[in-house]
Amino acid sequence: MTDERLETLLELGENIAVEFKRCGNGIESDTYESVCSFLNRFGGDIFLGVLDDGTVEGVPEQAVTDNIRNFVKMANNPDIINPTVYLVPEKIVYNGKCIIYIHVPPSSEVHRYKKAIYDRVDDADVRITSTGQIAAMYIRKQNIFTEKKIYPYVGMEHLRLDLLPLCRRRALNKRQDHPWKDMTDEELLKSAGLLSEDFSTGEKGFNLAAVMLLGKDDVIQAICPAYKTDALLRKVNRDRYDDREIIKTNLIESYEALMAFAKKHLWDKFYLEDGVNISLRDKITREMLTNMLIHREFTSPYIAKFIIEENQMYAENACRASRIGEITPENLSPAPKNPLIAAFFNQIGNADELGSGTRNLYKYSRRYSGKNPSIIEGDIFKIIVPLDDTYSLDAENLPSAKVGDKVGDKVGDKVGDKVGEPDFYLLAGNLLTKNQRNILHCLEGNPGMSATLLAKEIGISSRKVENNIKKLKELGILQRHGSPRKGYWEIKYR
Numbered sequence: 001m002t003d004e005r006l007e008t009l010l011e012l013g014e015n016i017a018v019e020f021k022r023c024g025n026g027i028e029s030d031t032y033e034s035v036c037s038f039l040n041r042f043g044g045d046i047f048l049g050v051l052d053d054g055t056v057e058g059v060p061e062q063a064v065t066d067n068i069r070n071f072v073k074m075a076n077n078p079d080i081i082n083p084t085v086y087l088v089p090e091k092i093v094y095n096g097k098c099i100i101y102i103h104v105p106p107s108s109e110v111h112r113y114k115k116a117i118y119d120r121v122d123d124a125d126v127r128i129t130s131t132g133q134i135a136a137m138y139i140r141k142q143n144i145f146t147e148k149k150i151y152p153y154v155g156m157e158h159l160r161l162d163l164l165p166l167c168r169r170r171a172l173n174k175r176q177d178h179p180w181k182d183m184t185d186e187e188l189l190k191s192a193g194l195l196s197e198d199f200s201t202g203e204k205g206f207n208l209a210a211v212m213l214l215g216k217d218d219v220i221q222a223i224c225p226a227y228k229t230d231a232l233l234r235k236v237n238r239d240r241y242d243d244r245e246i247i248k249t250n251l252i253e254s255y256e257a258l259m260a261f262a263k264k265h266l267w268d269k270f271y272l273e274d275g276v277n278i279s280l281r282d283k284i285t286r287e288m289l290t291n292m293l294i295h296r297e298f299t300s301p302y303i304a305k306f307i308i309e310e311n312q313m314y315a316e317n318a319c320r321a322s323r324i325g326e327i328t329p330e331n332l333s334p335a336p337k338n339p340l341i342a343a344f345f346n347q348i349g350n351a352d353e354l355g356s357g358t359r360n361l362y363k364y365s366r367r368y369s370g371k372n373p374s375i376i377e378g379d380i381f382k383i384i385v386p387l388d389d390t391y392s393l394d395a396e397n398l399p400s401a402k403v404g405d406k407v408g409d410k411v412g413d414k415v416g417d418k419v420g421e422p423d424f425y426l427l428a429g430n431l432l433t434k435n436q437r438n439i440l441h442c443l444e445g446n447p448g449m450s451a452t453l454l455a456k457e458i459g460i461s462s463r464k465v466e467n468n469i470k471k472l473k474e475l476g477i478l479q480r481h482g483s484p485r486k487g488y489w490e491i492k493y494r
Contacts, residue, residue: 020054021050031071033127041119041120045102057097081112110137117134135299145338159215161185167252192343193209195210229293231245231246232308233265254293269281284365288383291383294338295381296318302318310387311387312387314384325376326375440478451465
């Protein structure tokens with residue numbers, strides 16, 4: 001431990017891997033709580049003789065040797081720390097004062113201090129008692145993938161084999177010579193690692209990954225009774241919700257249902273990438289929802305959520321964390337949570353290579369709202385994407401239309417561009433009438449408006465509204481989703 005590193009740690013203060021403790025002629029008992037919590041999490045550094053605010057108070061020099069000796073003895077006493085651990089405290093002299101420095105490495109076992117289990121949460125040592133928290137710790141310690149657990153009594157009849165033709169088509173769309181093309185259903189399942197053998201026990205059969213990807217709903221609920229994904233819209237009624245879907249089906253159909261929920265409630269802003277119009281909304285929600293579905297810890301009772309609010313949307317799910325803190329493209333270190341499920345999603349085009357999600361979220365979130373997302377790893381993994389309905393990257397980057405511009409000139413290519421109040425407007429290469437432009441303007445603010453309301457708002461007859469909507473549909477600019485009474489309009493720029 002160099003003076004430079006010590007100064008940096010003192011300045012940064014306590015965190016998930018650093019703990020400061022007072023220490024006089026004896027070591028306080030809560031020091032061993034920190035040892036236990038560090039062993040059970042990611043390890044850390046303990047400094048005896050330092051106050052909580054980083055002020056170096058020091059340990060009496062005559063007590064340093066006895067304190068070190070007593071600490072080593074206590075850490076090797078199974079009645080204190082169990083399983084025992086051998087740690088080597090180090091004496092440091094800083095600005096003329098003595099500090100005892102103890103480095104605690106992470107352990108592959110679950111440790112107890114006086115028969116109680118402690119875990120490290122931020123800068124605190126937390127005693128955990130719930131079965132779920134303890135089970136999650138054992139899973140993290142054993143470094144196992146619960147998706148590989150075999151269920152020997154699950155057979156082909158318990159799976160949605162009707163989904164396999166869809167999976168084959170999507171795999172072939174991604175790669176025309178995909179090996180799944182000529183495989184039987186059983187061969188495909190073996191190839192994807194869903195029908196496997198546990199070489200430590202000799203068990204053969206379908207694993208948890210197969211059940212979550214392709215299992216029938218009753219089979220999934222029998223094996224993972226707490227499994228569901230809660231999709232909520234909270235813009236007006238923030239205490240409860242404006243719209244809600246509870247999804248309990250297999251991961252393939254869950255992905256489609258969640259994407260449809262996002263399309264229903266999020267704007268699809270115009271954006272060109274390399275001259276091609278792409279959906280920022282779909283790019284962002286694809287990464288959020290894919291992570292929530294394929295990287296979650298399915299044995300946890302924590303309910304995964306996808307929530308859309310006025311100024312942000314976020315997804316959160318239980319996670320077998322490999323570290324704690326915010327993830328950015330700069331500190332990204334991808335670690336697969338469910339490699340079999342992730343590989344299957346990759347084969348059918350619902351996910352890309354490991355690590356691309358973080359980069360895409362940062363890239364497209366800035367284009368969608370002008371702000372960066374937050375990606376936070378812990379026992380609960382959370383992705384937060386800011387929302388701003390008034391932000392338009394296209395409006396910032398393209399020149400404003402001016403009086404005198406001719407239709408056909410590049411004048412912004414978005415709803416709302418005016419050319420001196422002309423009779424026609426330019427939208428993504430299409431000439432629109434004033435009425436068509438006004439219809440789109442109204443639907444941008446309220447996608448659920450009926451033809452009658454549109455007619456009243458614009459000041460034309462309902463028949464004219466219907467004729468203009470028909471034309472906008474033919475141009476591929478408008479698309480209807482849902483029933484005539486409860487559906488909504490989606491504006492597609494192309």
